[in-house]
Amino acid sequence: MSELAAGKDVLRDTDLGDAELSARLARTWGTARGIIGALSTVDHKIIGRRYIFTAIFFLFLGGLAAVAMRLQLARPESQLIGPDLYNQLFTMHGTTMMFLFGVPIGEAFAVYLLPLMIGTRNIAFPRLNAYSYYVYLFGGLMIWIAFMLNIGPDTGWFSYVPLAGPENSPGKRVDFWAQMITFTEVAGLAVAIQVIVTVFKQRAPGMTLDRIPLFVWAELVNAFIIVFALPAVVTASAMLIMDRLVGTHFFNPAEGGDALLYQHLFWFFGHPEVYIIFIPATGWVSAIVVTFSRRQAFGYLPLVLSLIATGFLSFGLWVHHMFTTGLPQLGASFFTASSMLIAIPNGIQIFCWIATLWDGRPVFRTPLLFVIGFFFIFIAGGLSGIMLASVPLDTQVHDTFFVVAHFHYVLIGGNVFPLLGAVYYWFPKFTGRMMSERLGKWNFWLAFIGFNIAFFPMHITGLMGMPRRVYTYLPEMGWGNLNLISTAGALILFASFVLFLYNMVTSARSGPLAGDNPWDAGTLEWATTSPPPPQNFDRIPFVTNREPLWAERETLPVVTGLEVNKREILVTTVSEARADVREPSPDPSLWPLLAAIATSITFVASIFTPWAVVWGGALVAITLTGWFWPKSEEDEE
Amino acid sequence: MARLRTGIPSAGIFMGPLAWLIDTQINYALVPWICAHQVQLVPVVAFAAAVVSLAGGLLSWRAYRMSPVTPAPDSTGAGRPHRFTALIGVAMAALFTAIIVLHGIAGLMFHGCER
Numbered sequence: 001m002s003e004l005a006a007g008k009d010v011l012r013d014t015d016l017g018d019a020e021l022s023a024r025l026a027r028t029w030g031t032a033r034g035i036i037g038a039l040s041t042v043d044h045k046i047i048g049r050r051y052i053f054t055a056i057f058f059l060f061l062g063g064l065a066a067v068a069m070r071l072q073l074a075r076p077e078s079q080l081i082g083p084d085l086y087n088q089l090f091t092m093h094g095t096t097m098m099f100l101f102g103v104p105i106g107e108a109f110a111v112y113l114l115p116l117m118i119g120t121r122n123i124a125f126p127r128l129n130a131y132s133y134y135v136y137l138f139g140g141l142m143i144w145i146a147f148m149l150n151i152g153p154d155t156g157w158f159s160y161v162p163l164a165g166p167e168n169s170p171g172k173r174v175d176f177w178a179q180m181i182t183f184t185e186v187a188g189l190a191v192a193i194q195v196i197v198t199v200f201k202q203r204a205p206g207m208t209l210d211r212i213p214l215f216v217w218a219e220l221v222n223a224f225i226i227v228f229a230l231p232a233v234v235t236a237s238a239m240l241i242m243d244r245l246v247g248t249h250f251f252n253p254a255e256g257g258d259a260l261l262y263q264h265l266f267w268f269f270g271h272p273e274v275y276i277i278f279i280p281a282t283g284w285v286s287a288i289v290v291t292f293s294r295r296q297a298f299g300y301l302p303l304v305l306s307l308i309a310t311g312f313l314s315f316g317l318w319v320h321h322m323f324t325t326g327l328p329q330l331g332a333s334f335f336t337a338s339s340m341l342i343a344i345p346n347g348i349q350i351f352c353w354i355a356t357l358w359d360g361r362p363v364f365r366t367p368l369l370f371v372i373g374f375f376f377i378f379i380a381g382g383l384s385g386i387m388l389a390s391v392p393l394d395t396q397v398h399d400t401f402f403v404v405a406h407f408h409y410v411l412i413g414g415n416v417f418p419l420l421g422a423v424y425y426w427f428p429k430f431t432g433r434m435m436s437e438r439l440g441k442w443n444f445w446l447a448f449i450g451f452n453i454a455f456f457p458m459h460i461t462g463l464m465g466m467p468r469r470v471y472t473y474l475p476e477m478g479w480g481n482l483n484l485i486s487t488a489g490a491l492i493l494f495a496s497f498v499l500f501l502y503n504m505v506t507s508a509r510s511g512p513l514a515g516d517n518p519w520d521a522g523t524l525e526w527a528t529t530s531p532p533p534p535q536n537f538d539r540i541p542f543v544t545n546r547e548p549l550w551a552e553r554e555t556l557p558v559v560t561g562l563e564v565n566k567r568e569i570l571v572t573t574v575s576e577a578r579a580d581v582r583e584p585s586p587d588p589s590l591w592p593l594l595a596a597i598a599t600s601i602t603f604v605a606s607i608f609t610p611w612a613v614v615w616g617g618a619l620v621a622i623t624l625t626g627w628f629w630p631k632s633e634e635d636e637e
Numbered sequence: 638m639a640r641l642r643t644g645i646p647s648a649g650i651f652m653g654p655l656a657w658l659i660d661t662q663i664n665y666a667l668v669p670w671i672c673a674h675q676v677q678l679v680p681v682v683a684f685a686a687a688v689v690s691l692a693g694g695l696l697s698w699r700a701y702r703m704s705p706v707t708p709a710p711d712s713t714g715a716g717r718p719h720r721f722t723a724l725i726g727v728a729m730a731a732l733f734t735a736i737i738v739l740h741g742i743a744g745l746m747f748h749g750c751e752r
Contacts, residue, residue, distance in 0.1 A: 210721035211713075296713050301721065305728050312654035312733075316661050329751035330679070331668045333743035334661055341736050546713040575718045 011564045013539055022538045024564050029121060029534035031588060040588040042126035043534055047133050048112025049430060054133075055105040058140055059416075060497065062096035065089045067494050070454075074487035076475040086471035087154035088173075092147050094157025095177060098273060099184045100140045102411070103226070105419060106280025107191040110219040113426065114195060116525035116532060117213050119204025119541040121569050122585050124197035125190075127592045127627065132190035134596030139183020142604060146176040153177035156469065158270065159240065161251040161262045166244045175244060175607040181237035182603055185230045192226035195219055202569060203577045204524065205559050206543035211577075213523045213546070214290075214297060217304050218283030221311040225272045225279070228315065233269035236262055246610050260325060267318035274407075275314040278414040279307060282349060284422035285371050289353045291425070291521040292368040293360025296547055299352035306345035306352075313342045323394045332391055339389035346382060350375065365519075366440030370421030373448045374413055381409025384459065399469075402462025408455045420447065420500060427507065428514030432530040435511060439503040446496035453489025457482040522547025527556055540570050543577070591627035598623045644699025646719050649726025652693025653733035660686035660737050664744065672749035679744020687737045694730025697723045 013021055031041040041047065069089050072081040081089065115123050123129050146152050153173045155164040164174045199220045203212070212220075239250040240262065249255035251262045290297050297303060319327065319335040354375070362368065384406040388394045397403060420443070427435050461482045466473065473479055517526040527549055528537055539558035545551030559579060562568045567585040572578060602616025664679050671678055701723035710716050 208716055208721075209718035210715040211711075300713070300715075301724060302728075305725050308650065308725065309729060309732055312657070312729075313736075316658065316736075319665075326752060328668045328672065328747075328749060330671065330743065330747035330749045331665050333747060334664055334740050337739035337743060338657075338661070338736055341732075341739065344732065545711045546715050551712060575722070 012560070013562050013564055014560045016564065018538065021564065022533065022535075025535035025538060026533050028565055028567060029536075031534065036590065037588070039593050040130075040590045042122070042130050042586060042588050042592075044111050044115050044123040044126060044129060045532060045534075045536075047126075047129050048108060048110075051104060051108030051111050051133055051136070052430075054137055054140070055101050055108050058096050058100040059105070060501070061144065062093050062101060063494055063497060065093040065096065067490060069093065070487040070490040072471060073473075073483045075484065076473050076477070076480050078472055081471065083471045084154065087469075088147060088150075088152040090469055091153045091156055091159075091177070092143070095143065095153065095180065096140075097411070098157055098277075099180065100136075100143075102277040102415060103184065103188050103273070104136055105415070106219070106222055106276065107188065107195070107226075109280060109284070109422065109426075110195050110223075111191060112430070113525055114198055114216060114219055115202070116429075116528065116536055117216055117523050118199065118202060118207060119524045119537060119543065120198065120202040121536050121540075122567070123194050124202060125194050127586050127589055128190050129194055130589075131592035131596050132187040132194075134593055135183055135190075135599055136187035138596060138600040139180050139187070139603075142183065142600070143176055143180040146173075151176060153180075158266050159237075160266075161240065161243070161259050164240060165251060167252075169244075172607060175241055178237040178241040178244075179603050179607050181233055183600070185234045186599070188226050189230055192223035192230075195223035196227070199223075200574050201571050203572050204541045204543050205570070205572055205577055205579045207572075207577045209575055209577075210300070211543055211546045214286035214300070214303055214307075215283035215523075217307050218279050218286070221307045222276055222279040222283075225276055225311050225314060229269045229272035229276065231269075232265050233273075236265035236269070239265075241607075245607075260322075263322050263325065264318070267321045268315070270321060271318040272314040274410065275310055277411060279310065281374075281415045281418035281422075282307065284418040284425070285353060285374060287521075287523065288367045288371050288418075288421050288425050289356050290547070291519050292363045292365060293356050294363070294520075295356065295360040296522075296550075297352065298355040298359060299348070300546065302348050303352050306349045309345040310342060313338055313345070317342065320389055320394070323391050324398045329391065336389050336391060340386065343382065343386060350379065365424075366435070366437055366444060367421040367425035369441065369444040370417045370424065370447075373444060374417040374421070377409055377413030377417060377448075377451065381406055381411075381413050385410060397462055399467055400462035401458040401466045401468060404468055405455050405458035405462060408458075412451060412455075417447070420444075423500075423504070425519070426525075427504070428518045429525055429530050429532070431508050431511075432514055433507055433511035434514050434518060435503050435507040439499060443496055443499045443503060446492055446499060450489050450492030450494075450496055454486050454493055455489070457485045457489075461486070517549065522550040524548055589627070591623060595620065595623035595627055641696070642699070643703045644701070644723070645696045645726075646700040646704070646723040647726055648696035648700070649690075649693040649728070649730035650697070650722070652696070653690040653726075653730040656686040656689040656693070657733040657737050660740055664740055668749050671744075675748060677744055677748075680741040683737050683741025683744065687734050687741070690730050690734040690737060694727050694734070697726025697730065701727065 031037050031043050031046060072078050072086060111123060111129060151173050153176055155169055155174055159174055159177050162168055199216055242248040243250055249257040251257045251259050253259055286297060316338040317335055319332060320339045323332055388406060424435050424440055461479050464479060466479045514530045516529055524541055527541060539560055542557040542559050562570060562582060567587060568582050569585045570579055571581045571583045573580050598619040602612055602620055605612030605616055660683055663682050667678055701720055704719045704723060708716055
């Protein structure tokens with residue numbers, strides 16, 4: 001560090017007054033105007049905002065697919081949608097919600113908020129961050145364009161073989177699904193690595209492991225789950241596409257392959273996926289509960305313990321998705337045991353949140369209402385989950401609407417309700433304006449009532465024997481009335497999202513100004529302006545408490561010494577967050593976009609010819625060479 | 638050896654889940670063999686895994702006992718990350734030992750051939 005400072009005309013943050021420092025840092029860390037500036041930005045806030053917007057856009061697309069399906073099922077023998085389109089719709093709905101919304105939305109919030117919450121100026125590997133966003137966007141667009149061209153996948157969001165194999169699904173539909181997996185998983189893994197490095201190495205001095213905000217813990221655990229889970233599904237989809245395109249027989253029993261191997265690989269990812277969707281939401285819930293209870297989290301240690309335990313346990317439950325495949329009961333029992341006991345860490349979390357509210361002075365603003373809704377819905381989903389962990393009951397209701405009801409209670413309750421709360425909570429930080437409370441309350445009640453009207457009856461239709469993924473049913477089955485109620489609920493739920501969108505758009509344009517900390521929250525993102533400046537903080541905060549803004553109400557202590565005219569971040573130690581070294585942070589660049597385009601061309605072309613992997617690899621190599629080309633001596637310093 | 642005496646704060650965080658994952662994998666792979674030979678190996682494997690998990694918890698507990706009580710915690714009880722990590726290690730080891738024990742009990746109740 002001393003070498004850097006010695007003998008150079010280096011301008012540091014100690015040399016300037018507040019106003020000039022802020023202006024100069026904004027120039028150093030800012031994004032250039034114009035289309036080139038927009039496409040080359042590496043600002044985590046801009047990329048995070050795009051990530052959040054894109055994920056919510058896909059949420060709406062997935063929601064529209066659901067509404068179409070519900071309209072078709074509203075009455076028996078409906079001819080609104082034919083079986084082929086229905087197959088594509090439920091596949092696109094599940095695929096979009098799981099891969100294009102569920103995984104990215106948690107990471108999207110991390111990309112925007114994490115550096116602010118831990119007191120640093122950018123996320124680690126900011127160019128990789130830009131690359132990951134473009135890859136995610138192109139993958140999502142690819143599969144939706146394929147759907148619009150009537151070549152959307154039609155074999156369910158998990159594309160089981162042998163249905164998805166070359167014998168039973170000729171054409172390109174499944175290939176688009178498999179390649180979309182590659183797109184989204186590359187993006188997801190990149191962000192996960194960024195999150196891990198950012199949390200471990202870029203925390204503000206003083207933010208020891210036991211002072212990390214619970215939101216950050218959740219994102220950290222989530223990132224580790226992603227790193228270990230996603231390779232399994234990439235492997236599965238790559239083997240599937242090789243079976244389909246180059247004639248391998250990984251999953252073809254007739255040639256010595258194993259169809260069940262696909263399920264094992266898929267669910268080794270698929271069950272942790274549930275927690276990849278849920279765990280970031282626990283971070284949102286913790287942040288909202290603490291702020292609106294006006295007290296620190298009850299049971300910080302058990303809450304962190306629960307996150308870590310859930311992260312590990314999520315890798316030992318996958319076989320409970322395969323209970324009806326004829327596995328030995330003894331083998332299945334191990335997964336029943338683990339499935340039952342994951343209720344312990346999850347239960348601890350719920351108790352800690354309730355205790356925080358119980359012992360605090362809760363203020364029931366819209367974000368907290370969505371959290372309360374989450375408690376009711378998620379716990380109901382958890383209870384039906386414990387039922388499904390039992391092999392006999394699971395066997396009975398397997399592939400029925402009971403399972404559909406269960407996982408929508410878990411996923412919408414466990415992710416979408418907290419998400420809506422999180423948007424209401426952080427919208428002032430994103431935009432500088434408050435969302436309408438009146439519309440927010442309408443939004444909540446419409447969503448809560450609509451959701452329960454839509455999904456509660458599905459438990460009963462499932463117990464009555466209605467299978468999933470059927471495009472219609474006979475009137476004699478007696479499922480008509482319950483399906484009509486579910487459709488009415490789905491429409492109310494969708495209306496709540498339209499209201500949510502309207503609230504966001506109108507509030508962003510003309511909502512009341514928010515100020516830096518409208519909720520009087522305690523974490524660091526509220527220490528800076530709303531929206532934050534390009535440099536996030538003029539001086540890096542020094543953390544003395546889990547809720548630094550509550551502990552240091554007058555002036556937040558800061559550390560100084562970072563350079564002003566170059567992008568520089570402070571690297572700290574893993575456990576105690578002691579200031580360690582100053583590190584340059586990359587400037588904006590177009591190379592991540594070019595690399596993402598090259599990657600996308602390779603992935604899409606390889607659907608049509610395996611040789612695309614060869615020449616596409618060269619194309620990607622060229623862009624990566626440009627990306628990593630040695631910098632000038634000055635930059636290298 | 639010194640680390641065994643002074644403990645390792647994060648030992649329980651890694652050894653508990655690792656023992657459980659290995660226990661799950663070994664026992665799951667052993668099922669056809671158990672069915673064929675009717676030798677109840679599951680409780681044996683579970684016992685070994687439980688010992689490993691508990692050892693991790695013990696190392697974390699030792700680290701907790703040996704870690705300095707300074708600096709004084711802040712108003713939220715934070716600021717001592719080694720003690721924090723060690724306590725999480727103890728709890729993780731306890732939780733995963735419980736799950737491993739359940740696996741072992743399953744091995745006493747099934748003979749491995751049930752479908």
